[in-house]
Amino acid sequence: xxxxxxxxxxxxxxxxxxxxxxxxxxxxxxxxxxxxxxxxxxxxxxxxxxxxxxxxxxxxxxxxxxxxxxxxxxxxxxxxxxxxxxxxxxxxxxxxxxxxxxxxxxxxxxxxxxxxxxxxxxxxxxxxxxxxxxxxxxxxxxxxxxxxxxxxxxxxxxxxxxxxxxxxxxxxxxxxxxxxxxxxxxxxxxxxxxxxxxxxxxxxxxxxxxxxxxxxxxxxxxxxxxxxxxxxxxxxxxxxxxxxxxxxxxxxxxxxxxxxxxxxxxxxxxxxxxxxxxxxxxxxxxxxxxxxxxxxxxxxxxxxxxxxxxxxxxxxxxxxxxxxxxxxxxxxxxxx
Ligand code: EPU
Numbered sequence: 001x002x003x004x005x006x007x008x009x010x011x012x013x014x015x016x017x018x019x020x021x022x023x024x025x026x027x028x029x030x031x032x033x034x035x036x037x038x039x040x041x042x043x044x045x046x047x048x049x050x051x052x053x054x055x056x057x058x059x060x061x062x063x064x065x066x067x068x069x070x071x072x073x074x075x076x077x078x079x080x081x082x083x084x085x086x087x088x089x090x091x092x093x094x095x096x097x098x099x100x101x102x103x104x105x106x107x108x109x110x111x112x113x114x115x116x117x118x119x120x121x122x123x124x125x126x127x128x129x130x131x132x133x134x135x136x137x138x139x140x141x142x143x144x145x146x147x148x149x150x151x152x153x154x155x156x157x158x159x160x161x162x163x164x165x166x167x168x169x170x171x172x173x174x175x176x177x178x179x180x181x182x183x184x185x186x187x188x189x190x191x192x193x194x195x196x197x198x199x200x201x202x203x204x205x206x207x208x209x210x211x212x213x214x215x216x217x218x219x220x221x222x223x224x225x226x227x228x229x230x231x232x233x234x235x236x237x238x239x240x241x242x243x244x245x246x247x248x249x250x251x252x253x254x255x256x257x258x259x260x261x262x263x264x265x266x267x268x269x270x271x272x273x274x275x276x277x278x279x280x281x282x283x284x285x286x287x288x289x290x291x292x293x294x295x296x297x298x299x300x301x302x303x304x305x306x307x308x309x310x311x312x313x314x315x316x317x318x319x320x321x322x323x324x325x326x327x328x329x330x331x332x333x334x335x336x
Contacts, residue, residue: 002026002033004040010064014051015114017232018307022046022064029068029089034175035147037065045144046336047175049116050091053123053234054334057307067118069177072098081184083137088118088176092125100214105187106135108214109196112221114228114235118176122166123332124159128193128217133159135181141166141174150174161269162239162332189213195220224295232301233292237314238272238329251325272321272329273297279320286313311335 004026011019026037038045044062048054069087072095076083082104086095096111109130119125120132121139136159139152158165166174187210191197199216200208208216226233248268251258255278259271276282276296283293289305290313292298299310318329 002028002037004037004063010048010051010056010060013048013064013066014054014056015228015232016055016234016301016307016310017228017303018056018301018305018310020056020059020307022060022062024063025066026063027066027068029070031142031147031149031177034065034142034177037063038144038147045172049088049119049122050114052114052228053119053332054336055234055307055310056336057311058336060336065175067116067175069118071178075180080186081182083180083182085140085178085180086117087178088116090117092117092120096214099183100211103187103210104183104185105189105210106130106181106183107132108210109190109193109217111214111217117179121157121159121164121176121179123162124164126162128196128220129190131159131161133157133164135183136179137182138180139166139176140178140180141176144173144175149177161242225298226292226294226300231292232303232305233298234333236272236297236332237299238276238297238317239332240269240272241275241327241329242267242269243327244268247327270327271297275321275325275327275329276317279317279324281317281320289313291317307336 004024006024007021008025009019010022011017028034028037040063046060046064048064048066068089070089071087073085075085092115093112095117096107100108109128110125113125113127121136125132136154139157141150141152189208196216199220200212205212242263245268248260259274261269263269273296281291282296284291288302289310290300292300299313314331321327321329
């Protein structure tokens with residue numbers, strides 16, 4: 001039997017620490033409970049994983065469903081790799097540590113990303129040269145319409161930069177019950193991202209293990225990004241914009257150091273954090289919220305801010321980047 005709670009605060013369930021109420025709230029840990037909970041369905045429906053990629057701007061007048069599907073199951077193992085089917089409600093970083101400790105390689109660069117396993121394919125989480133799409137073989141999802149179970153292959157997930165089919169054509173249609181990852185037992189270390197190399201060099205490490213890479217990533221993230229248990233935030237608030245070569249060149253004419261990265265399709269990814277910093281927002285504090293002082297891509301709630309205040313700040317940032325660079329930033333965080 002699931003317990004439906006009435007009128008509870010969602011503050012403990014979102015890393016921004018926004019205090020809004022949900023009419024109804026329920027945690028589900030298996031398919032039967034999910035079905036039972038949805039019998040109470042009060043539209044709209046909000047599915048919560050770790051609550052690390054949402055900004056709650058108002059009272060939620062429906063049913064909030066927290067994904068508590070747990071478990072790590074070995075599906076297949078060879079000398080080269082291992083396939084693990086992992087419950088959507090498992091905490092992402094705990095799963096990363098489990099893999100690092102067992103020497104299963106592939107997600108060590110994704111250490112310390114807040115959130116749950118079920119949310120990882122949704123926005124194709126990525127950091128330090130790796131995206132989760134590189135190791136996902138299958139996503140098991142339950143239809144919210146008829147409770148049928150569907151397995152999406154990697155290709156069917158239609159992964160892109162911070163996006164997947166679950167954020168586009170199938171948005172709101174599925175509950176992610178588990179994700180299957182194929183990890184390597186003979187690690188290929190990926191230190192292509194400059195900051196990892198310098199961190200390893202500082203530590204005097206020449207032939208890193210996946211544990212060394214994970215430790216380096218943890219140190220880099222801790223030095224740049226706020227810890228959500230201390231300062232409310234949702235990681236990068238905006239996506240890095242992808243622009244044409246002409247637009248990139250125009251910016252470089254004036255700002256020779258503007259970070260830019262060529263994409264496989266010949267377009268260029270610009271650093272949103274850099275653009276925002278150029279507009280003077282980095283470290284700006286308005287009452288009890290603002291722009292983080294070590295990474296301008298991150299908006300922060302120092303305590304007691306409303307989602308609407310943070311949303312309005314993000315709109316002001318978008319406007320000023322548009323004015324200065326003629327680039328329209330897109331929010332990465334889901335606005336509820
Ligand atoms: N930069 C600035 N000012 C800033 C922030 C960044 O000039 O305030 C410059 C940096 O100096 C660097 C460039 O912008 O030259 C890129 O910065 P960084 O390496 O910090 O990465 P990012 O592009 O800002 C992305 C991800 C992060 C991920 C890092 C590391 C997105 C939206 N964000 O940030 O992901 O950790 O790369 O791989 O793609 C997240 O999604 O929540 C997240 C934290």
